[in-house]
Amino acid sequence: MNRLRLIFAASTILASAFGAHAADLHVLNWKGYGADEPWAVEAFEKATGNKVINDFFNSEQEMLTKIRTNPGLYDVVMINAAFNDQATAENLIQPIDTSKIANYGDISAEKAQSPMLVKDGKVYGVPWVWGLTALAINDKSFDTPPTSINVMWDVKHKGRVVIRDDAVEAIQFGAIATGQNINDIKDLDTVKAKLTSLMPQIKTFWSAENDFNQLIASNQIDVGTYWSGSADRAKTQFKLPVSLVIPQEGAVAWLDAWSIPVGAKNVAGAEAFINFMIEPSFYTEWVTKVGAPVSANTKAVAALPEDSFNRKVMGDPEVAKRIQFQAPITDAQREAYLKAWQELKVNVK
Amino acid sequence: MAGQRRNEIGRAVPLLAPAYLWLTVAIFLPLSAMIFFSFMTGLPNTGKPWSFTLQNYAAFFQEDIYWRLLLSSLRLAAEVTFWCLIIGFPAAYALAKLLKGRMREAIFLLIILPFWSNGLVRIFSWAMVLREGGLLDTTLNAILPFKISIDLMYSYPAIVIGLVHSYVPYMVLTCYLTLQAIDDSLIEAARSLGASRWQTLRRIIVPLALPGVIAGAALIFVPVVGSFMEPRILGGRTGTFYGTVIEDQFVAVFNWPLGAALSFILLAVVLVVLALASPVLRRATS
Numbered sequence: 163m164n165r166l167r168l169i170f171a172a173s174t175i176l177a178s179a180f181g182a183h184a185a186d187l188h189v190l191n192w193k194g195y196g197a198d199e200p201w202a203v204e205a206f207e208k209a210t211g212n213k214v215i216n217d218f219f220n221s222e223q224e225m226l227t228k229i230r231t232n233p234g235l236y237d238v239v240m241i242n243a244a245f246n247d248q249a250t251a252e253n254l255i256q257p258i259d260t261s262k263i264a265n266y267g268d269i270s271a272e273k274a275q276s277p278m279l280v281k282d283g284k285v286y287g288v289p290w291v292w293g294l295t296a297l298a299i300n301d302k303s304f305d306t307p308p309t310s311i312n313v314m315w316d317v318k319h320k321g322r323v324v325i326r327d328d329a330v331e332a333i334q335f336g337a338i339a340t341g342q343n344i345n346d347i348k349d350l351d352t353v354k355a356k357l358t359s360l361m362p363q364i365k366t367f368w369s370a371e372n373d374f375n376q377l378i379a380s381n382q383i384d385v386g387t388y389w390s391g392s393a394d395r396a397k398t399q400f401k402l403p404v405s406l407v408i409p410q411e412g413a414v415a416w417l418d419a420w421s422i423p424v425g426a427k428n429v430a431g432a433e434a435f436i437n438f439m440i441e442p443s444f445y446t447e448w449v450t451k452v453g454a455p456v457s458a459n460t461k462a463v464a465a466l467p468e469d470s471f472n473r474k475v476m477g478d479p480e481v482a483k484r485i486q487f488q489a490p491i492t493d494a495q496r497e498a499y500l501k502a503w504q505e506l507k508v509n510v511k
Numbered sequence: 512m513a514g515q516r517r518n519e520i521g522r523a524v525p526l527l528a529p530a531y532l533w534l535t536v537a538i539f540l541p542l543s544a545m546i547f548f549s550f551m552t553g554l555p556n557t558g559k560p561w562s563f564t565l566q567n568y569a570a571f572f573q574e575d576i577y578w579r580l581l582l583s584s585l586r587l588a589a590e591v592t593f594w595c596l597i598i599g600f601p602a603a604y605a606l607a608k609l610l611k612g613r614m615r616e617a618i619f620l621l622i623i624l625p626f627w628s629n630g631l632v633r634i635f636s637w638a639m640v641l642r643e644g645g646l647l648d649t650t651l652n653a654i655l656p657f658k659i660s661i662d663l664m665y666s667y668p669a670i671v672i673g674l675v676h677s678y679v680p681y682m683v684l685t686c687y688l689t690l691q692a693i694d695d696s697l698i699e700a701a702r703s704l705g706a707s708r709w710q711t712l713r714r715i716i717v718p719l720a721l722p723g724v725i726a727g728a729a730l731i732f733v734p735v736v737g738s739f740m741e742p743r744i745l746g747g748r749t750g751t752f753y754g755t756v757i758e759d760q761f762v763a764v765f766n767w768p769l770g771a772a773l774s775f776i777l778l779a780v781v782l783v784v785l786a787l788a789s790p791v792l793r794r795a796t797s
Contacts, residue, residue: 223763230554230765329764366665366747380642382664500764507751508576 185212187431190228190239193218194371194395196291196448197240197439206438212431220370221328229254234425238432243278243417246287247490255421257284262433265440268461278490279419287419288436291391293455293476294406294485295331296413298388298396300378301403311339311409313385320363324377324386327367329503330496331414332357334488335387338412345489354502361510371395378402391455394471398453406471408481415485417458549771567772577756577773581780584753588735591674592728598675599682599727604716606683607690622683630677634744637673638664641745665747673741678734682727689723690716733781737774753777
């Protein structure tokens with residue numbers, strides 16, 4: 163067993179031996195998700211002397227795979243809070259010394275103290291932004307925005323609907339559509355039946371932000387599941403006719419946080435980077451130039467104009483009542499969801 | 512006699528060693544590791560306990576979705592191979608027998624050209640052509656007097672089109688090699704003895720070119736059964752195949768053991784298909 167582990171490690175040391183300088187900072191995140199903005203990278207590099215090297219993933223599982231198979235390569239990684247438990251349990255990430263992160267105190271308490279991120283008094287993730295997996299519509303296809311999640315099932319939009327190719331997201335979306343708690347799905351069969359009836363509506367499955375934007379840009383879809391920050395970005399940065407809809411039935415909410423992998427070579431750089439990422443000045447620039455989800459830093463949100471979407475709509479208590487935050491899920495649940503989703507995709511043929 | 516043979520081997524070893532050393536390191540070792548993984552309950556570097564199991568192979572037989580996916584992948588491969596043959600064989604014939612000199616070189620280059628571009632780029636170019644309001648749709652509507660709507664993107668035909676485009680050069684190249692080797696005087700003899708063009712093709716050219724056709728078919732069939740990039744990008748909601756499920760196991764859900772087991776089952780099935788086909792093929796070629 164140990165020998166196997168050694169083989170794994172040896173193969174990855176080779177990979178990491180190339181181009182590893184002391185001031186290099188390897189960042190692992192979604193592509194086009196703040197950390198790789200050229201203006202931000204430039205400002206951070208100028209301020210701290212670190213050189214940012216970005217790497218990307220297309221799914222949370224891919225992110226975990228990358229940390230597992232490249233120990234010591236990454237210095238700072240963006241992990242959805244619902245996956246933090248798994249990363250901690252597998253000994254992939256280390257406790258963070260929050261005293262080194264000046265802006266940590268400005269993070270809203272319920273997010274900073276979330277049991278998903280803080281274990282035995284140790285902080286394994288610094289909350290960065292939160293947002294929703296809701297619906298996004300093509301403005302060209304709707305005179306008035308829909309209010310119900312059932313617009314996805316409307317035959318008027320047959321063949322012009324998309325959903326993300328992610329078992330957990332799809333099943334939790336189905337849970338909301340059938341009026342269930344996303345973290346405690348009692349009746350998986352109803353969810354499956356509801357999603358089965360959605361399949362004939364579907365044009366394709368998207369996986370990364372760019373897929374969705376391409377489909378909107380070429381006017382191939384009317385409506386689909388989408389992330390709130392991405393919808394904002396599509397509108398602000400890419401000038402696409404996209405609007406976010408938070409259905410009356412509710413939406414899935416998630417919290418993204420920064421963590422430091424075990425064996426990171428540039429921990430000081432990672433701490434400086436996390437501090438920079440939750441800084442109000444970075445956040446407001448990100449929102450205005452590019453579009454972003456809601457910052458976990460209360461001062462950063464307060465720095466936004468009063469009528470901005472992230473302050474007005476996402477901060478609305480009525481919205482807060484409807485949304486359900488994702489909690490960690492067990493391996494058994496994940497397997498059951500994956501099986502259900504695979505069957506749905508195969509049966510569509 | 513024996514001494515001479517030993518001498519032959521002695522001379523061959525230095526020539527063979529680099530290739531076999533490379534194959535051992537680059538193919539045999541990783542493949543052995545994958546066989547090993549396929550019998551495990553989990554990977555050792557996740558920090559969880561693991562043990563040996565046959566469950567990954569059993570999963571294939573317990574759940575009918577894997578069977579059904581494999582059948583649809585085999586059907587896809589058969590269809591793609593068929594279209595490659597229909598398109599590739601006449602082109603190879605024209606190259607080998609009708610064109611000469613500069614012209615042949617130029618056409619040859621055009622056939623190999625796709626190999627020089629990245630596979631992903633080729634697929635995304637197809638996406639631009641096939642979608643509603645794409646190049647094909649716009650061009651046809653500009654020419655035709657009536658309005659038609661062509662939206663092949665995210666469908667089964669789109670996958671076949673993309674795969675045929677990627678693999679047809681293999682068929683052209685293998686057929687070209689065997690067609691070129693056919694002595695022109697055989698064809699002339701058949702014609703002068705009164706065989707029609709069709710008879711010449713059926714009785715002389717096709718049987719002699721068969722080894723090339725079979726080599727091409729095998730080169731296409733095997734990778735297409737396991738293809739995942741084209742179905743995923745061009746297939747939309749119909750794009751779930753055996754290859755995409757294997758890819759999911761490695762990339763999306765980190766179940767390498769199951770992914771490895773499914774891959775070896777695919778390998779076994781492909782070998783069985785080729786073994787079943789070989790007596791028929793051997794009879795045809797001899």
